[in-house]
Amino acid sequence: MKRVLTSEVSQHAGKEIKVQGWLHKKRLLGGLNFIVLRDRGGLVQIVVEDDAEVEKLRGLQIGTVLEVTGKVHKEERAPGGAEIREPKITVLVPVEHESPIEIDKPLSHKPENLDTLLDNRAIGLRNLQEQAIFKIQAKVLEAMREYFKKNDFTEMNTPKLLAGATEGGAEVFKLDYFGKEATLAQSAQFYKQMMVGVFERVFETNPTYRAEPSATTRHMTEYITIDAEMGFVTFEELRSFAGGMLHYIVNKVWQDCDKELKMWNAQRPVLADPIPSIPMKEIHELYTKATGTGTVGEDDLRPDEEKWVCEYAKKNLKSEAVYVTEWPVSSMKFYHKINEKNPKVADRSDLLFRGVEIATVPMREHRYEVLVNQLKAMKGDPEAPGFKYYLQAFQYGLPPHGGFGWGLERTVEKIIGLHNVKEATLFPRDINRLTP
RNA sequence: GGGCUCGUAGUGUAGCGGUUAACACGCCUCCCUGUCACGGAGGAGAUCGCCGGUUCAAACCCGGUCGGGCCCGCCA
Numbered sequence: 001m002k003r004v005l006t007s008e009v010s011q012h013a014g015k016e017i018k019v020q021g022w023l024h025k026k027r028l029l030g031g032l033n034f035i036v037l038r039d040r041g042g043l044v045q046i047v048v049e050d051d052a053e054v055e056k057l058r059g060l061q062i063g064t065v066l067e068v069t070g071k072v073h074k075e076e077r078a079p080g081g082a083e084i085r086e087p088k089i090t091v092l093v094p095v096e097h098e099s100p101i102e103i104d105k106p107l108s109h110k111p112e113n114l115d116t117l118l119d120n121r122a123i124g125l126r127n128l129q130e131q132a133i134f135k136i137q138a139k140v141l142e143a144m145r146e147y148f149k150k151n152d153f154t155e156m157n158t159p160k161l162l163a164g165a166t167e168g169g170a171e172v173f174k175l176d177y178f179g180k181e182a183t184l185a186q187s188a189q190f191y192k193q194m195m196v197g198v199f200e201r202v203f204e205t206n207p208t209y210r211a212e213p214s215a216t217t218r219h220m221t222e223y224i225t226i227d228a229e230m231g232f233v234t235f236e237e238l239r240s241f242a243g244g245m246l247h248y249i250v251n252k253v254w255q256d257c258d259k260e261l262k263m264w265n266a267q268r269p270v271l272a273d274p275i276p277s278i279p280m281k282e283i284h285e286l287y288t289k290a291t292g293t294g295t296v297g298e299d300d301l302r303p304d305e306e307k308w309v310c311e312y313a314k315k316n317l318k319s320e321a322v323y324v325t326e327w328p329v330s331s332m333k334f335y336h337k338i339n340e341k342n343p344k345v346a347d348r349s350d351l352l353f354r355g356v357e358i359a360t361v362p363m364r365e366h367r368y369e370v371l372v373n374q375l376k377a378m379k380g381d382p383e384a385p386g387f388k389y390y391l392q393a394f395q396y397g398l399p400p401h402g403g404f405g406w407g408l409e410r411t412v413e414k415i416i417g418l419h420n421v422k423e424a425t426l427f428p429r430d431i432n433r434l435t436p
Numbered sequence: 437g438g439g440c441u442c443g444u445a446g447u448g449u450a451g452c453g454g455u456u457a458a459c460a461c462g463c464c465u466c467c468c469u470g471u472c473a474c475g476g477a478g479g480a481g482a483u484c485g486c487c488g489g490u491u492c493a494a495a496c497c498c499g500g501u502c503g504g505g506c507c508c509g510c511c512a
Contacts, residue, residue: 025472032469045472061463077470098463100446105461105473108448111505116447171510187512212511213437219511303508350512357512407512421512432504 001069007041010082012072019044019084020092022126023064025104026057036104037066038126045083046070056089062103063123065093103127109423111217121427121436132260133424136253137412141205143252144226144406147245153228154199157206158191160184163385171211173221184209187405189335190390192229193364196401197393203228205408213431217420218303218356218410222429229403235337235347235363238402239323242351242361243275245406246321253415264416269354272319277349279326283309299331307355323349323361334374337363337402347402354414363402368394 001018009017021039028034033048035057046068048054057064070087100120101107106129107117117124124130148155162183173184187208195202208225230238254261254268278286284295287305290312295305301324313322325348329338332346339345348362365371371394372382382391412424422428427436 027471027474028468029471029474030468032471034471034474036472047470049469059464075470077472079472098446102447102462110448112442113448113505115504120447208512210511214510215505216507216511217505223512225512300511360512405512410512 005041006037006039006044009044009072009084010074010080013074013082014072016069016071017084018067018069020067021065023057023060023062023066023095025062028054037068038128042080043128044080045078046087047083047085048087048089050086053087053089056091059096060091061095061097062099063095063126064091065095066090067092099123109418109420111420114420114422118422118428118433119436125426129263132257132263133412133416133418134426135260136257136416137408137424139253139257140249140408140412140415141226143249144203144205144245146252147248148201148203148228151201151241153201153203153230154195156192156195156199156202156204158185158188158195158204160207160209171213173209173211186210188225188227189405190386192227192403193335193398193401194390194393196229196231197396197398200231200399201229208405215431216303217422220409220421220425220428220430223410223421223425224408226406226408227403228406229401231399231401233400233402235349235402238363238404239277239349239361240274242359242404242406243273243321243323246275246351246353246358247271247273249411250415261416264418266416269320269415270314270318271321272317275321275323275351276313276317276319277323277325278309278313280324280328281326283324286312299328301350306352306357310352310355313352321351321353323351325349333362334378334380335364335371337365351404351406353411354417356410356414357407358410358414359404359406361402361404363400366394366398366400 003020004012004017006019006021009019019037019039021037023035024038024043025036031049033054035046035048036043037046067090068084068087070084072082073085074081075083101116101124103123103126107124107127109117161177162185172186175182175184185208188204188206192202204227205224207222209222211221212219250269250271280301283301283305284298287308288294288296291308295302309322310320314320326345327348329344329346332348336346336348339347346362348360350357351359351361365374368391372391375382375387380387382388409421409424413421418424422430
């Protein structure tokens, strides 16, 4: 007999079927008993009246792997409108140990309980509500891929084992590479720019590694970056493209993930089109005026300031996402493009969404000589292995281009309304966690 | 790296000097023919993170230590 998925059981009313899955819940009432079976399609209720069948489950815990054959009945009182009766139960894999965490009701996501949640991840993820986070994550990725493909991007994969740091700033992980020192990629930056010379438009969705000793709700040492780069593009076009992607993601997720979003009571974000922009200087002034905390003159936004400006944009600009523009050159990377009209600022925008930065969206300096000079000015050696091959691409012709690095887990966290990026990561890695 | 906090049955919490450490969920036994957070009766399960100190007496106070969390810095 062919296996039927729980989600398709109701289509087999009146027929004998076989289902396979995990014991999700036992409700033993006595003469009439209900067990709930979970498979990739969801849940199905099985009514067990035969004592001998009930007895097969004695001592077996949630998680036990079962095969059940029985007759499908349309039944209004059953969840999903159908159930399996007169079952013959076969225990495929008995589980005798009690589950370390419960999987049939919402798990605690309180910060102080995160350790339990993550230590028992393999079991906890069987919880339907936990699964929903990652179905939404998969949908976000699907939406991004679709959006890239519609815009004629080529998907690629660049190496994560590197000879040297790809850019200044973030700390890198160092490791032994057959006696030489290698690093883990802290960004696909250089490779995606090189690939502009090949495909014009490229993207990848791969891990990024940062050895930052950060212990916050927004940082991990390994996370997925959606890296994109496009040639022959103006700053305005680039910003419009990235903003369009957030719109596309939200539309897609709210179209396809209704059930999952409801499990978390996720509220659809209000987004203006185009995503509004506020220069950093103006944000500092507004924030200082509103809170009394003096940030005027600073070359970055404080975390609290990022939250504040998102609230401000929601209230005044009808958008829960906002671009921070006109970044001072004092905090720019050597490969960023300095604004042609105002040399005090770089052509960079950070996309803030519901209080956190989810993407950095800058233009790159594409002129070889200018780029080398900017590198040297920041004490970089153009001959170093980390830079040499990167610069080669420019020497042989790269058009004006720009791109972005977009944090997948932060995006999912904020779409759902979670409070820690680790909640939106299957097996998070941070300064305190390397397992499971 | 700095600051502030928290470690009590499998899980989530209460207790904050004084007999046997309490409650909920889960687990075990029994009852229960429409449950769906089933209900009812009973039961098992905790050297109160660890080490030391103060005290007649420490889960509780003090010091140290280990492990978390949150914020800042840094970063996406």
